[in-house]
Amino acid sequence: MTNLSSAPRTQTPRMRPRFGWFSDRWIAVSFLTPTMLLLLFMTVFPLIWSLYLSFTEWSVARNTREAPVWVGTQNYVDLLTNERTWERFVVTGQFVVPAVVIELVLGFAVAMLLNRKFAGRGALMTGLLIPMMLSPVVVALFWRFMMQGDGVLNYYIEAVLGVPPVQWLTGRSVALWSLVLVDVWMWTPFMMLISLAGLSAVPKYLYEAAAVYRASAWFRFRHITLPMVTPLLLIAIIFRMMDAYKLFDQAFVLFGLGGGPGRSAQTAALYIYQVAFDQFNTGEGSALGYIMLVVIIALANIFIRVLNQAKTGQ
Amino acid sequence: MKKMLVIVTVLTLVGLLSIGPVVAQDRPNLSIVWFAWPPCDLLSSLVADYPDANVTVSCVPIGEWRNQIFADFAAQGGADLPILDSQFMGEAVAGSHLVDLTEFLQTELPFDDYNQTALSYYAEVPQGSGTYYSVPVITDTRMLVYRRDLFENPDVMAAYQAATGQELRVPQTWTELLQIAQFFKGSEYIENGFATHWINDGDLVQTAWNHILWSWGGELWDSATYQVEGVLNNEVGVQAVEFAQQIFQTAPDGAAAFGFTEVVSTVCNGSTAMIEIWYGFGAAFTSAETCEQSPNLGFAVVPGEVEHFISLGGQGISISAYSPNQEAAFAFVSWLQSDETQIAWVQGGGFPGRNSILASEEFLNAAPYNPTFAEAFQYVKDFWNIPEYAALLAIQGEYLNLAISGQMDAQEALDLIAEEQQAVLDEAYPDGPPAP
CATH class of the missing domain: 3.40.190.10 (Periplasmic binding protein-like II)
Known part of the structure; x- marks a missing residue:
């Protein structure tokens, strides 16, 4: 009998795999390249080009056949020393702060109410989320119709409350609050959703322990619920704040490019659009865009620091 | 037999492919951009009768009208025949986006028949220069x-x-x-x-x-x-x-x-x-x-x-400097300004730029407000x-x-x-x- 184990093994030649050249690295490169090229072309190039334009005096409409004229930081100096620019950022801030605060408070309150089991909870939640799922333009159009002088809001205000109609879209002191109202209606569900996710992640045993010690409802909220949910709420605030700061569509539909009475509701994004695409001052518009970018990054950084501190404190 | 079949198929395909460009060459494509209002709809229906080109009319929302035209200019493309408001003309001419129509207006169209006030406001840049960049398409x-x-x-x-x-x-x-x-x-x-x-x-x-x-x-x-x-x-x-x-x-x-x-x-x-x-x-x-x-x-x-x-309202039709079909565009404007087309235009509800059409029975009877139009137009004034x-x-x-x-x-x-x-x-x- 031949001892198979001691028999010399036939050395089978190592087969060259058919797709040997198709290495993991090659696959990664081939998958990433189209995306990277697209990103370079659609995002990085416009970013660099608009950064260059922000240092030039040039109009895409009037100087199409001429090269941009380099003016250094003149556009930035002009804009930052222009009262109108600051007014637009102040107006945007006056919109962002109340809108996000009201959305946070309302959203969190509704989430607290929904953070328990009851019949019809799913249907109720779906209903509450509908505003967030609609197109902002459609939402703004609905509200514009309702907020007109003889619209349905004023009808109820006069007929039911018996008070004079509100100049929702035409009153200089009211217009910005109308924009806040529309934004709150649309985005409170987002805050509610994030808050609910945070609330449902709070371990039950903490509440059980608190109950053993007969902690009050306020104590449980102040020392268990709020600290546990805060990090998630801060993320929601960052998202909403950044989104609200660059709000364009709702303001445009409600008030047009002029931003309503006395430009009282002309947000920074509307102003950029007006400078860049209505007046076609491309250089100035690009500079304005970068100023807004810096403002948003600065604000986001502040919130991220606060978020990190909250996490560390936890 | 098989070889024959292949030859016939190839020849048929070549024949079919060559027909397409011939048809397209016979009827070039022209595009017009205006803002959405009743006269734009009227123009859309009117151009369907134009025999020498496939003309499409884009009626964009009024808020986007100017932006679209100038964004197209910036891209050195867009409509062959943009219809611009009189106030846009200075900016468009400064950017060299429009074809000079002065000679065309004076030789191919009834220049003297145009309401000179309208012509000056809609087309002459700078005013008083005698250089024209549009032809009145609607006076208003x-x-x-x-x-x-x-x-x-x-x-x-x-x-x-x-x-x-x-x-x-x-x-x-x-x-x-x-x-x-x-x-x-x-x-x-x-x-x-x-x-x-x-x-x-x-x-x-x-x-x-x-x-x-x-x-x-x-x-x-x-x-x-x-x-x-x-x-x-x-x-x-x-x-x-x-x-x-x-x-x-x-x-x-x-x-x-x-x-x-x-x-x-x-x-x-x-x-x-x-x-x-x-x-x-x-x-x-x-x-x-x-x-x-x-x-x-x-x-x-x-x-x-x-x-x-x-x-003053109303606009003139211009020819884009970036249009690849400028010859066809000139021919279209000539057709649009012809007596027959202008009569069809006013009968559909349009307002003409030519005095003879403004005074015609067809215009005066076309709509209940038309008789007041000619009088009102005497008082028009435009701004920057x-x-x-x-x-x-x-x-x-x-x-x-x-x-x-x-x-x-x-x-x-x-x-x-x-x-x-x-x-x-x-x-x-x-x-x-x-x-x-």
Whole structure:
């Protein structure tokens, strides 16, 4: 009998795999390249080009056949020393702060109410989320119709409350609050959703322990619920704040490019659009865009620091 | 046999492929861009009959109209035949986006037959230069639409006579219009007196107010010296704003946000006695299906005061410098301006730029408001068509809307407009106005 184990093994030649050249690295490169090229072309190039334009005096409409004229930081100096620019950022801030605060408070309150089991909870939640799922333009159009002088809001205000109609879209002191109202209606569900996710992640045993010690409802909220949910709420605030700061569509539909009475509701994004695409001052518009970018990054950084501190404190 | 079949198939394919380009070459594609309003729809249906090219008309929302045209110019493409507002012309010519049509107008079209005022405003850049960049496609100005049934109602007439001591008639002056509007506001006959588009959007509040200023004897600026301060914000200007404040009080609630749609609705739904709007919207008032009060409406010329001016509307059709089909575009404009096409245009509800067509029976009988159009067009006046137009317009709209709606003092508003507009002009023209 031949001892198979001691028999010399036939050395089978190592087969060259058919797709040997198709290495993991090659696959990664081939998958990433189209995306990277697209990103370079659609995002990085416009970013660099608009950064260059922000240092030039040039109009895409009037100087199409001429090269941009380099003016250094003149556009930035002009804009930052222009009262109108600051007014637009102040107006945007006056919109962002109340809108996000009201959305946070309302959203969190509704989430607290929904953070328990009851019949019809799913249907109720779906209903509450509908505003967030609609197109902002459609939402703004609905509200514009309702907020007109003889619209349905004023009808109820006069007929039911018996008070004079509100100049929702035409009153200089009211217009910005109308924009806040529309934004709150649309985005409170987002805050509610994030808050609910945070609330449902709070371990039950903490509440059980608190109950053993007969902690009050306020104590449980102040020392268990709020600290546990805060990090998630801060993320929601960052998202909403950044989104609200660059709000364009709702303001445009409600008030047009002029931003309503006395430009009282002309947000920074509307102003950029007006400078860049209505007046076609491309250089100035690009500079304005970068100023807004810096403002948003600065604000986001502040919130991220606060978020990190909250996490560390936890 | 098999070889034969292959040869036949290849030849058939080659034949079919070669037919396509031949057809396309016979009928080139032309595109027009305008804003969405009844005349744009009319043009869309009219061009279907044009035999020598496939013409498509894009009717874009009015808010996007200018932006789309200039974004296309920036990309050195877009429509072959953009229809631009007179105020856009200066900017478009400064950017070399339009073909010079002077020779074409003078040799291929009946130059002398065009209303020279319209031609100058719509096409001549700079004004007085004798260089033209468009051909009037629609002339337009503003009309007064009033509730004829109320004005002819004996009870209303008697009540008006008793209240004012004057006869109720179609207003001949702005002061008379104000008195009638105040009589109707909150009366037992109708809810509101007078409405127009006072919204700060586009050029709406500006075109509604400018002719009040001009009729009071005021001016927006001195076009020879580019001076605004002292020209606009003087006593006459303040009077014109204060008058607008009074007439605004007779409008429906929320009229400071009224655009075209709201103005049409407020007379069609029977809540307002008089409105003022562009003739181009005339078709909105002629059908009882879309306008409940249609049978009760009358049409008149917008009145004057110390002088008589009415804001100019309408636009010219230009040929894009970037059009690959310029020859076909010239041929199309010739067809559009021919007598036959112009007659079809006015019969469909358009307003011509040629005097002979304006005076024709076909035009005068085409719509109930057309007989007043020719008279109204005598009084037209336009405003800045320089490249800084958009910046000047935004400044005027902001403060004017506030002042007319009673949220800012008239003098303060005019002072701010004058100061800011002057700054724009001084920055753009540090050495004074450009040489003509």
